[in-house]
Amino acid sequence: MKTKLSIQQLITISSPLILLLLWEILSQTNILDARFFPPPTVILQTLIELGESGELFQHVSVSLVRILLGFLLGVLPAICIGLLMGMYKHFKYFFSPIVMIFMPIPTLAMLPIILILFGIGEFSKIVTIAISVFFPVVINTAAGVANIDRIYLDVAKNYQASAKDFFLKIALPGALPVMLEGIQMGQAIALLTIVAAEMIGATSGIGYLIWMNYKAFLLPEMYVGLVLISFFGYLFSLLLRGLERKLLPWK
Amino acid sequence: MSKIQIKQLSKKFKKRNKYIEALDQIHLSIQEGEFVCLLGPSGCGKTTLLRILAGLEVPTTGEVNIQQEGSSKTPIQSMVFQENGVIPWLTVEENVAFGLKMRHLPSSYIKEQTEHYLRKVGLINFKKLYPKELSGGMKQRVSIARAFANDPEILLMDEPFAALDEQNKFILQEELLSIWQETKKTVLFITHSIDEALLLSDRILLMSAQPGKIVRDIPIRLERPRTIEQVRSDPEITNTFLEIWEHLQKEVKQTR
Numbered sequence: 001m002k003t004k005l006s007i008q009q010l011i012t013i014s015s016p017l018i019l020l021l022l023w024e025i026l027s028q029t030n031i032l033d034a035r036f037f038p039p040p041t042v043i044l045q046t047l048i049e050l051g052e053s054g055e056l057f058q059h060v061s062v063s064l065v066r067i068l069l070g071f072l073l074g075v076l077p078a079i080c081i082g083l084l085m086g087m088y089k090h091f092k093y094f095f096s097p098i099v100m101i102f103m104p105i106p107t108l109a110m111l112p113i114i115l116i117l118f119g120i121g122e123f124s125k126i127v128t129i130a131i132s133v134f135f136p137v138v139i140n141t142a143a144g145v146a147n148i149d150r151i152y153l154d155v156a157k158n159y160q161a162s163a164k165d166f167f168l169k170i171a172l173p174g175a176l177p178v179m180l181e182g183i184q185m186g187q188a189i190a191l192l193t194i195v196a197a198e199m200i201g202a203t204s205g206i207g208y209l210i211w212m213n214y215k216a217f218l219l220p221e222m223y224v225g226l227v228l229i230s231f232f233g234y235l236f237s238l239l240l241r242g243l244e245r246k247l248l249p250w251k
Numbered sequence: 252m253s254k255i256q257i258k259q260l261s262k263k264f265k266k267r268n269k270y271i272e273a274l275d276q277i278h279l280s281i282q283e284g285e286f287v288c289l290l291g292p293s294g295c296g297k298t299t300l301l302r303i304l305a306g307l308e309v310p311t312t313g314e315v316n317i318q319q320e321g322s323s324k325t326p327i328q329s330m331v332f333q334e335n336g337v338i339p340w341l342t343v344e345e346n347v348a349f350g351l352k353m354r355h356l357p358s359s360y361i362k363e364q365t366e367h368y369l370r371k372v373g374l375i376n377f378k379k380l381y382p383k384e385l386s387g388g389m390k391q392r393v394s395i396a397r398a399f400a401n402d403p404e405i406l407l408m409d410e411p412f413a414a415l416d417e418q419n420k421f422i423l424q425e426e427l428l429s430i431w432q433e434t435k436k437t438v439l440f441i442t443h444s445i446d447e448a449l450l451l452s453d454r455i456l457l458m459s460a461q462p463g464k465i466v467r468d469i470p471i472r473l474e475r476p477r478t479i480e481q482v483r484s485d486p487e488i489t490n491t492f493l494e495i496w497e498h499l500q501k502e503v504k505q506t507r
Binding site: 152154156159169173 | 305306307326328329330332333335336338339340341342349350352353354381382383397401
């Protein structure tokens with residue numbers, strides 16, 4: 001069992017390593033054009049240089065703050081509205097069309113309107129993230145409540161749960177698993193959105209780093225931005241999975 | 252004055268513009284401390300009747316009266332649900348305490364009452380576990396403990412052992428009887444198993460196929476405590492079994 005698991009882990013680690021090694025060799029031997037595909041060692045070196053100069057830290061922290069604030073601004077109302085939609089059908093009838101109208105529009109397509117409404121400052125980026133996170137979370141929260149097995153509603157009623165207790169002991173914990181899936185999706189979308197938004201209308205952040213370095217043809221620096229996104233995407237989903245394990249010990 | 256009094260109760264459901272009569276003129280009374288089984292073919296409306304008593308459905312006509320003897324704070328009824336009635340995100344302990352917590356009783360009382368019934372059903376060492384870690388039989392023990400811990404006027408049981416295997420079913424039936432004998436609660440128990448009804452009840456109410464009506468009222472005069480061996484070997488009970496069997500056969504054939 002133990003050796004089997006470590007073989008599995010070995011294979012899992014091997015694939016990215018092989019990819020990197022291949023890239024390194026092809027780039028060093030100039031089979032791949034090193035101007036466009038600088039070898040990983042060069043990218044790593046650039047990463048360290050940028051890190052030491054402090055420039056990197058500034059871009060990363062700006063993006064992270066935007067993601068965090070935007071995420072909260074999107075998730076909190078989404079959970080509230082989603083729970084109401086799941087619990088009261090009149091809320092569902094009221095909010096469903098609004099959600100349906102706005103959901104298919106990519107948030108980036110609304111960026112001009114967001115810029116008109118909130119200016120070019122930080123807040124417009126936070127709003128962009130918030131809107132993109134809002135939809136998967138609101139839909140999953142509503143679905144989470146709606147899909148709670150009817151028998152638990154009967155149990156709550158039979159044992160005289162008040163509206164408040166029903167909400168706290170049945171609706172919220174019952175909806176939580178599906179809700180967290182929505183938050184996990186929202187996290188991925190937030191990362192996509194921030195990078196794209198920073199490419200279009202920002203003077204800092206990871207997206208800006210990628211775009212400006214591409215324009216200046218500083219490709220190793222551009223790759224550093226890509227590596228960072230990959231890293232933070234992985235980190236966020238790890239954190240959320242950890243949170244999930246904490247919140248759902250019964251699963 | 253009987254504990255449960257049901258008068259002229261009927262229930263109609265609307266399905267695709269057609270009314271379906273689920274229950275027709277149910278009339279019955281159950282005495283304090285009686286263990287009554289409601290036995291009938293599937294789809295005869297016995298669950299509907301129980302759900303009306305549980306306050307989960309409203310009757311179309313007629314009335315239900317459950318006499319309140321304890322203080323007005325005593326809950327009228329508590330239900331033991333079919334499998335899956337245990338709430339998965341609450342621990343065994345929290346599930347058993349559920350009714351008491353919903354009524355916001357003092358925590359010392361909740362703890363005492365919960366521990367008492369956890370001990371009774373043999374789950375005291377499992378109290379911190381979540382239901383996913385329990386077997387089907389253990390889950391139903393949680394469900395039973397939850398209902399008894401709530402200390403209601405009457406207990407309603409909706410085929411609580413239907414999903415269990417034979418061995419577990421016998422064990423749980425005997426455990427239920429032993430707890431019931433200590434508390435002497437009035438119980439209305441739904442089942443489609445004749446053996447189960449014969450083992451558990453003081454009286455069997457036999458229902459017809461849809462629309463559900465109570466067609467026979469059969470007293471079971473077998474001494475308690477009973478065991479399944481006694482039920483199987485008693486000649487009078489065997490006759491009753493055959494009688495009920497024939498009735499059910501007839502009802503099932505009629506609906507075909």
